[in-house]
Amino acid sequence: MAIIMENTLNASLGPLLYCWSKAKVTEFYQQVADSDIPLVYVGETVCSRRREIKFSDYMAIAQQLRESGKQVVLSTLALIEAPSEFTELSKHIDNGEFTIEANDMGAVSVAKSLELPFVCGPSINNYNLATLNKLASWGMQRFVMPVELSKHWLGHILSDSTKRQFEAEVFGHGYLPLAHSARCFTARQLGRQKDACKIACIDHAKGLLAQTQENQPLLRINGIQTQSAQAIDLRNEFHKMQAMGVSYFRVSPSSLDSIELAQQLITEKSLNSKDERDLSCDGYWHGQPGFNNTLAG
Amino acid sequence: MELLCPAGNLASLKTALNAGADAVYLGLKDDTNARSFAGLNFTPKKLQQAAQYTQSLGKKIFLTINTFPKPGEEQRWYDAIDLAANTGVNALIMADLSLLDYAHSRYPHLPLHLSVQASATNLGALNLYKKEFNIERAVLPRVLSMKQVRDLSKVSPVDLEVFAFGSLCIMAEGRCHLSSYVTGQSPNTGGSCSPAQHVRWQEVGASRQTRLNNVLIDESSVDEQMGYPVVCKGRYTTAENAKPSHILESPTSLNTLSLLPELAKANVVSLKIEGRQRSPAYVEQVTKVWRQAIDTYLNDPQAYQCQSQWDAALAKVSEGQTTTLGAYERAWQ
Numbered sequence: 174m175a176i177i178m179e180n181t182l183n184a185s186l187g188p189l190l191y192c193w194s195k196a197k198v199t200e201f202y203q204q205v206a207d208s209d210i211p212l213v214y215v216g217e218t219v220c221s222r223r224r225e226i227k228f229s230d231y232m233a234i235a236q237q238l239r240e241s242g243k244q245v246v247l248s249t250l251a252l253i254e255a256p257s258e259f260t261e262l263s264k265h266i267d268n269g270e271f272t273i274e275a276n277d278m279g280a281v282s283v284a285k286s287l288e289l290p291f292v293c294g295p296s297i298n299n300y301n302l303a304t305l306n307k308l309a310s311w312g313m314q315r316f317v318m319p320v321e322l323s324k325h326w327l328g329h330i331l332s333d334s335t336k337r338q339f340e341a342e343v344f345g346h347g348y349l350p351l352a353h354s355a356r357c358f359t360a361r362q363l364g365r366q367k368d369a370c371k372i373a374c375i376d377h378a379k380g381l382l383a384q385t386q387e388n389q390p391l392l393r394i395n396g397i398q399t400q401s402a403q404a405i406d407l408r409n410e411f412h413k414m415q416a417m418g419v420s421y422f423r424v425s426p427s428s429l430d431s432i433e434l435a436q437q438l439i440t441e442k443s444l445n446s447k448d449e450r451d452l453s454c455d456g457y458w459h460g461q462p463g464f465n466n467t468l469a470g
Numbered sequence: 471m472e473l474l475c476p477a478g479n480l481a482s483l484k485t486a487l488n489a490g491a492d493a494v495y496l497g498l499k500d501d502t503n504a505r506s507f508a509g510l511n512f513t514p515k516k517l518q519q520a521a522q523y524t525q526s527l528g529k530k531i532f533l534t535i536n537t538f539p540k541p542g543e544e545q546r547w548y549d550a551i552d553l554a555a556n557t558g559v560n561a562l563i564m565a566d567l568s569l570l571d572y573a574h575s576r577y578p579h580l581p582l583h584l585s586v587q588a589s590a591t592n593l594g595a596l597n598l599y600k601k602e603f604n605i606e607r608a609v610l611p612r613v614l615s616m617k618q619v620r621d622l623s624k625v626s627p628v629d630l631e632v633f634a635f636g637s638l639c640i641m642a643e644g645r646c647h648l649s650s651y652v653t654g655q656s657p658n659t660g661g662s663c664s665p666a667q668h669v670r671w672q673e674v675g676a677s678r679q680t681r682l683n684n685v686l687i688d689e690s691s692v693d694e695q696m697g698y699p700v701v702c703k704g705r706y707t708t709a710e711n712a713k714p715s716h717i718l719e720s721p722t723s724l725n726t727l728s729l730l731p732e733l734a735k736a737n738v739v740s741l742k743i744e745g746r747q748r749s750p751a752y753v754e755q756v757t758k759v760w761r762q763a764i765d766t767y768l769n770d771p772q773a774y775q776c777q778s779q780w781d782a783a784l785a786k787v788s789e790g791q792t793t794t795l796g797a798y799e800r801a802w803q
Contacts, residue, residue, distance in 0.1 A: 187545055234589060245624075251645075253592040254614055254615075256593070256621050263594075272718075277591075278588070278594070280598075281594075282594035282595055282598035298538060298566070298588070298658065300659070303544065304568040311558065320647060323648045352642070352702075353642045353645065354640050355612075355614070355642060355802075356719070366801065368803075381708050382707060383706040384708075385704070385707075386705065400719070411692065462652055463651035
């Protein structure tokens with residue numbers, strides 16, 4: 174009789190996309206350390222000007238989380254422009270302790286040349302199996318599905334017999350990173366130059382909400398990053414993802430509540446409530462415009 | 471320094487070449503390229519004619535295959551590469567790893583240009599694509615400052631091409647999901663940003679509204695000039711500013727005529743004009759001005775000055791009739 178291996182889907186905590194004070198970040202990761210979340214990504218992915226938490230601080234946080242029994246991945250910048258940023262990136266990848274999450278092909282390049290394993294974050298353009306298999310041959314162990322792709326797309330990938338060995342992670346909860354620019358939109362809103370931004374992001378713990386002239390929430394400004402106004406919420410799809418062979422359900426943190434939410438996924442595999450559904454989106458997962466909410470009403 | 475112009479159809483291609491383009495770029499009539507609009511682009515037969523015409527003038531033709539194949543539909547993209555190789559185009563412009571791999575392994579002598587959709591902004595990324603797929607050239611995303619272009623050029627293992635003029639994409643190209651967030655289609659997946667079937671203009675009293683999949687992108691008086699509705703150029707409110715404003719960018723075009731000497735000194739090999747979706751009249755106007763500017767510069771680099779009539783001619787065909795240096799200028803960022 175054939176033995177059927179049941180896939181285990183677990184929760185992961187994505188990198189903190191916002192700029193918080195050091196005290197707040199420390200408190201946040203203390204609570205993460207006390208949770209049951211098995212996989213945690215830490216590191217600055219948005220802006221190299223954010224220096225509240227230095228790389229050495231992130232290393233200390235990563236070590237603390239590892240000591241709490243967690244698997245830790247160091248996330249890296251999504252947009253690498255200046256030579257100094259590339260030098261810094263290379264240093265982060267060659268940290269000697271932790272796997273990295275590449276969010277730019279420059280990071281893939283460095284990891285590959287150092288023969289280090291890596292995870293591909295959601296901003297690496299993985300749109301087909303041949304590309305994923307190529308990256309796996311270079312050392313990719315897991316990839317986070319680009320946020321605009323669907324369960325239909327993922328089903329194709331995970332059921333293909335030519336798929337190499339790598340894990341899949343789905344951005345399952347939180348505000349979606351939609352774009353990155355050279356321009357800092359937060360500084361611009363405050364009438365500041367990017368080079369004299371005075372860390373404008375620090376006053377916007379969940380980014381700055383932008384609405385249409387009909388008061389429809391549309392975007393969330395987070396420095397050089399533009400996010401979705403609505404949080405994606407795929408908790409109702411948890412069991413389906415498990416059956417498909419997804420390994421991790423990523424919760425992208427926006428407050429201490431995110432830790433609780435991930436914890437509930439682990440302990441209760443809980444579904445979202447009606448109130449939460451009305452404030453969220455799930456369109457991409459169903460092959461629709463990202464901001465659609467198939468569960469509303 | 472090559473002047474590389476857009477060709478949405480055969481008329482635009484001929485216009486561009488006759489107005490002084492050194493090379494043209496174009497796409498096939500399907501979703502293998504990121505300007506998949508109805509009425510645009512080339513059938514295999516037209517591609518053949520385009521290549522013959524272009525090469526008979528001693529000029530170059532590049533085929534753009536810069537979207538990302540969908541699972542189960544890869545063959546359409548492979549066929550496009552095979553067609554390009556058989557047609558004898560001078561280079562392919564591509565972004566997807568698997569397509570670069572396919573082309574490099576099957577047609578090692580066919581030059582590959584890394585599309586802007588690959589979003590390669592740093593030495594690491596360029597090294598990888600050079601080493602693995604032997605790309606000859608990379609098109610830089612419109613996110614680098616002039617200084618960063620200069621710095622990268624000093625160490626780049628491949629030739630660099632930059633956007634010189636046209637609609638301004640303000641996000642790192644190839645990694646922007648704003649269009650699909652609202653419409654379900656992005657340049658990467660559907661072959662266009664803000665697809666036309668989702669665009670709606672309507673007049674309500676004295677104001678005009680532009681909508682994208684019913685989302686109000688902008689509202690203004692009927693006599694105000696409005697751009698094509700893309701999410702990044704809408705007018706929105708924030709908690710910091712209750713008055714609707716262009717919080718990301720206003721409708722404007724990129725114009726780097728004043729940077730021409732700097733781009734030349736940075737060894738940029740090709741200046742790209744955006745606008746495969748624009749008319750032959752646009753292509754003619756823009757190509758003529760840029761031909762004149764490049765010739766003026768090459769004739770006497772020290773004496774080069776951007777002439778006001780060039781800027782005026784380009785402003786006329788620009789979005790919002792205004793232009794910017796975009797990210798090349800640090801203050802814009």
